[in-house]
Amino acid sequence: MFENGDLILSCLEHLGVEYVFGVPGGSIEPFYDALARSERRGGIRPITARHESGAAFMAEGYARETGKIGVCCSTAGPGATNLLTGVASAYADGIPMLVITAQTGLDRFGQGSLQETSCTGIHTLEMFARCTRYNTLVSHPAQLETKLLQAISHAMGNQSGPAHLSIPLDVMRHNIPDNAIDRPFNAFTNHDVAPSEYAVQTALTELDAASKVTLVLGEGAAEASDLLVRIAESRNWLIVTTPRGKGLIDSFHPLYRGVFGFAGHDSASDALKEVNADLVVAIGTALDEVSTCGWDPTTIMSDRLIHVSKNPEHLSRSTMARLVILGAPQSLFESVANAFGIDSKKLRRSLIFSDQSLPANTRFDDPDNCVDRSGSIKGQALMTFMSQICPQDTRILMDTGNSFLWGIHYWNVRRPTNILPATNYFQIGLGFAAMGWAIGTSVGMAVANRNKPVVCFTGDGSYLMSGQELTVALQENLNILMLVLNDASLGMVRHGQKLSGGEQVATQVPSVDFSMIARALGVESYRVESMEQLKDLDITGILARPGPCLVDVVVDGDQVPPFGSRIKVLTGSI
Template sequence: MFENGDLILRYLERLGVRCVFGVPGGSIEPFYNALARSQRRGGIRAITARHETGAALMAEGYARETGTLGVCCATAGPGATNLITGVASAYADGIPMLVITAQTSLEKFGQGSLQETSCTGINTVEMFARCTRYNTLVSHSAQLEPKLLQAISQSFSNTPGPVHLSIPIDVMRLPVPESLDTGNLRAFTNHSVAPSQTCLQALLKEVAETDRVTVVIGEGAASALSELMALIEARHWKFVATPRAKGLVDHFHPLFRGIFGFAGHESAAEALKVNQAERVIAVGTGLDEVSTAGWDPTAILSDRLIHLSPNPEHLTRSNMARLVILGSPELMLKPFAEMLANDPQRTPSVAHIEDDGLPADVSYDDRGKCDMQPGAIKPQALVTHLARSCPAGTRVALDSGTSFLWGIHYWNVSRPHNLPAAACLVHLGIGFATMGWAIGASVGIAAANPDHPVVCVTGDGSYLMAGQEITTALQENLNLLMIVLNDSSLGMVRHGQSLSGGESIAHDLPDINYARIAEAMGIESYRVESTEQLLALDLMAIFTRPGPCLLDIRIDRDELPPMGSRMKVLTGATP
């Protein structure tokens, strides 16, 4: 038996996809039948989430870690609508993802079928239109293959993101010939754009004539990190990273000045000011609120900017720039890197560490609070301690709220020398900023890379929304450490209300022991209420054991997270 569901899976196998995340149901059953056949022959297998939003977030995490397509699926009706928040998250951050939803039988459209979501009912295809790069109903079997290829192509394009195929149950289960073109899919997945020679000559002129330069590394620079670092080290330029690119760079590099933007460092802001940077070269960043500290005009956004990106949407935000170049950063920078690779003047990338163990050239809002003190656990010290305690190559997902505020500012990345340059060690779902994002994404990351532990830093508010997804990690025996920052509140809301002068309302949560909940689920767990208890934990043993573990950590709720740039935007204050 070979049906349209099998055809989809064969194409996904050729892209290197190993698993599909979803929740089964009646209308999607033929696709799960194909997944069952695939599993029996050692192919793509199904991973069952507890909620369809979690499945979409898992697929996003999987795509981030592997660099290939994340895939999620859901049945008709609420299964499809439950996916939307997770799909919107991937859309906001430009993550390639294939979303497959079911429809009831074509012949029953408009007849009031259970969970009908056709064009004559609750139209889910229309709902996905604004959060996907390609979105279509497959109404005939002959459409499936060309539409699948179109979807793959759009997902991996220079404006990447999720794509959606809505497939009726009768179309999905139709038998098709078991013959697939043996050619490769490169034509549908290779979208590298070569920059124009005129632009490259202009870039070369700017680089040759300028000594004081600060480079801003964005997430879109991942494929060009080796070339970019060769240029930075040869010219002794300072560099900073955007929050999304935090995990791409070594924070102990002697030329690194910190994270610029949301929850960033003052040292990064200083490195971008006109007295330190005649030119600012931003590579692979969309120049949104998060990466520009609320569109601060004294830093990146000025006529000193040289903006390089493969994504044309990024470049629409740099109309004030001195030079804008569309193209692959790797292709742009390769000629420079080849010239500079063996430059004797190149700055060695020897770790630059202060006596307190923190990067020497990065400023922190509360550097002294990064040290462990007896008693109540300071979140600054907790995050610093966790970053130091993780094995080399650990992947980290930071959740929306105070979790990513503390993590962006205080989680320091030390990259192993044997790590591929494009591998990202820290992930944030910060474009759409979905609460619970890191919980689902961390499961997807762990499923994609079982050779390294994964840490999820989340808050108690997010955990109450999506914490059940840890049982997916249990079922899959994934090496995932879930850190719940427990302050019995929606911390970012509480602090935001206080800083803005708003009413203090609707932010309190009950005092819950999340370790006991995890224990009831069969998950190793610990309640940590003091620094002494935290230091007594054998974290290395936890990291080396199979399966998930949860730490319910009571933090000092009165510590103010670094959210200054966000408050300026919310209150309308000028930078």
């Protein structure tokens, strides 16, 4: 006989899922029994994280790389509460995830069972209520299939995000007939919405009449990115991206003006000002603080805005816009392309070639430091150099802190010609901005695609929180290069305190040789203190072979990363 855990795995197999990320424990043991049976027959198998938050980050990385739903699980009690930060991160960035937490047996609710998290104890269902798209207790075995399909449908909808099933021990252990897992499971996962005819015609009228247009590509513009570039080329429109949309456009494209928003570029802000844009068309972005440069009314948040998204939650923030369109960007801009005489079915990505170290049309802070290889390693030079030498298909992750500030501003994307439009190789977890996000997420991405290199930039503070997940990469023999930016401090906080006039307090961390820690774990590692030492490393060779590698990069802690509007928001000057 099979159990309900087998039923869950059978449904996930129909969706193409290959792994479940988690940490085993008593109350979740029946699900791990099902995973063991699955692994023996070549099906879905477990990957054991070192902490449940790491498991959630790994599931997020798997979802980002594959487009499938990421799956994580935990036992009851602290296992479930440990998942919360990773689940909240996925919720903030709209990542489809199935979260399975255990409960003690139903008949023991309220009796003080070990690690009890029922409605009469530490109520985990309530904890997950505000960071999930769907959240339910499976209180009877007959509910499981229906609630599982509902969870998947919500997770992969237009307002995508985590869905949570809390499953008691006895419900998970419930026996089911053998034939119950042999049939297809049909969750509702095809949610694309066509824009209304009125919206299409109004958009065409506005766009055709405008002499100067700037496109703002957010993460929700991914599938339409090639089409949008082709339209921009035919009409000579400027293009910028939000921080989350960075990576959808080659940094050296002649119409690209850089990142607008958090850690962005002045050239992008200029491209959105009224003198350069009769219309601003924002596509697939939430119009939050980080994508609007602190809600700047002179650029994106104005009556020159046309806001397009298939996520209605995004559109609720564009009350000042000239036109708001609910619909899949690909569908809308196919109509725009056809009206402008562009064959949207025969697109070919332009080959972008430049032998320059920096894009000519993007204005960087401190551009001289991008090529300065003297003295201590500068964040500007590190990002510029690494973006030049990493293969174009390298998956790049920037962790919370100085890493994502340096990366958003100074990493130059070389977008391959054979990349699928919806694919983005530059990843940041900016919605919730959890420290250590990139460490676990890089493991999930590397597991999902073992043939491509993954490079994770993280800080010493983040590594001290979550660096133990590197041992999962070792155990799985994953091709991950982890660069730890080591300035013996919580660098982003330290610079933020200074720039905002706050007290200089509580930001120092011990001076640690992370290469020695990695070596003790059995991981290949190096320590570099100058750009010349970094250049001497065979980065290309490291990225070409399996197994993780850590580079402890001692950076110049006095270099101030590009905070942009963030300090103005923190000090209340916006």
